[in-house]
Each structure stands twice: as structure tokens, then as C-alpha cells.
Amino acid sequence: MKLQGKLALVTGAYRGIGKACAEALAREGARVIATDVSAQGPGYEGDVLYHQCDVGSQADWERIGEAIDAEGGKIDILVNAAGVAPTKSGVHDVTMEDWDFILRVNQTGVMLGMRMATARMLGKGPLSIVNISSIWGQVAGTGQIAYHASKGAVINMTRNVAVTYARQGIRANVILPGLIDTEMVRAQKPEMNAVTLALTPMGRIGHPNEIAEGVVYLAGDTSSFVTGAVLPIDGGFTAQ
């Protein structure tokens, strides 16, 4: 088991990619704190404890910090997987309500998670942060201006943290999932998913576990010389 003895925190772990990450980390021996905006967690396989946390809420992050302090004040792995994509608006018609909501969860939420973890682990490392961005953080599809803005920010916030704390035992890397079979994708118009699928060289949708396996690699010590890396897990989408 690659992550024996480590404490990992995963956001957005009620379902989808976050849940798959929580279970994969637990399978590798980590003790996992799974969090989500939902008050109650689903059932999990393995050593997984559930806490409610809206990633956009400073107060919720303070409670999570207290929970980590109660576990000894150290966190080894942080996976920021929470994300939303409720509107597909382009820049001409995006509302401030949608813009603020998406940036609050997808961008500010990742910053607050990294702030909580780095503040605790500075001088105590190692800490491995894995952020979940998107292919739409690196290349453009049509519309979804707020989602693109937030996911691009996640990539460069990750690089900033990697460079800033590289000598202090803190690593930060980012995964860019392509089209992955989750509720987020199932809630979108089939025509929209068909376009992304048609542009995916492997010609298939990915499974949340295929993202989780990348998270396990970046979270653990086998990637000890990797920081600031941007890892697409996208069936070849961003290679084009």
C-alpha cells in the first residue's frame, strides 16, 4: 500500500471524481477525510470519515482545520475535487450571479483549501496537493466563460504554490480531466457531450477511477520529484 500512515482530505467527495479519489486513497492505506457541501456523506469503501464542507465558505474551512488539528494538526494529502458547471453561458450573457457562484466554488474554494493545508504544514512538510482542473482550463471549448476562467486559475494557482513552497516540502500538481462519466456530465446536454467525445482521440468517455489513479500517483511519495506538473487524463484531447 503506497499511502499507509498518511492523512488525506478530499473535497467534493460525495460523488463522482471526488468519491473515486477518496476511495482510491483509502485503498492505498491513507486515512481519508471526505468532504462535500452535502450535509450527509454516501457510504464509502475503506477508512473514510465524512465532514460537511462548502469549499467556498471560510467558516467551513475553519471547522475542517479544527478537525485536522484534532487529528494531530498534520495533513499529508489534499485533493481539491469539488467543482460546479451549472451554466454554459458565454461572455455576452453571463450573469454576475453565475460568475460569482462558479468562481467562488471552483477558484476560491481551491485557494481556501490550499490555504488551510499550507498554513498547517509550513515547516512541517511533506504535503502533497492535487487539484482537479479540466481540459477547459488549458484549451477552449465554446461558452462556459466562468468555468474556463475558474479552471485556468486552478492551473496557475497550482504552479504558484508549487514554486513558492518547493523548498519547504510542499508539492502541488494539477490534473486536467477530459470527459468523465459523472453526474456533472450526465446533467449536460447530450449534444454537448457528443462534441467533446467526437474530439477525444480515444473515442470514449473516461471513468472516475482513471482520474483517481492519477491522484494516487501525485499524492504519494513515488512522485516525490514532481511539482507544478499539469497532467491531462483526457484520452488524448489536449495532445491535439
Ligand SMILES: NC(=O)c1ccc[n+]([C@@H]2O[C@H](COP(=O)([O-])OP(=O)(O)OC[C@H]3O[C@@H](n4cnc5c(N)ncnc54)[C@H](O)[C@@H]3O)[C@@H](O)[C@H]2O)c1
Ligand atoms: N466529469 C467531467 O467530465 C470533468 C471534466 C473535467 C473536470 N472535471 C472536474 O472534476 C471535479 C469533479 O467533478 P465531477 O465530474 O465528479 O462532478 P460531480 O458533479 O459528479 O461532483 C462534484 C462534487 O462536488 C460537490 N460540490 C459542489 N459544490 C460544492 C461546494 N461548494 N463545496 C463542496 N463540494 C461541492 C458536489 O456536491 C459533488 O459531490 C470538478 O472540479 C469538475 O469541474 C470534471
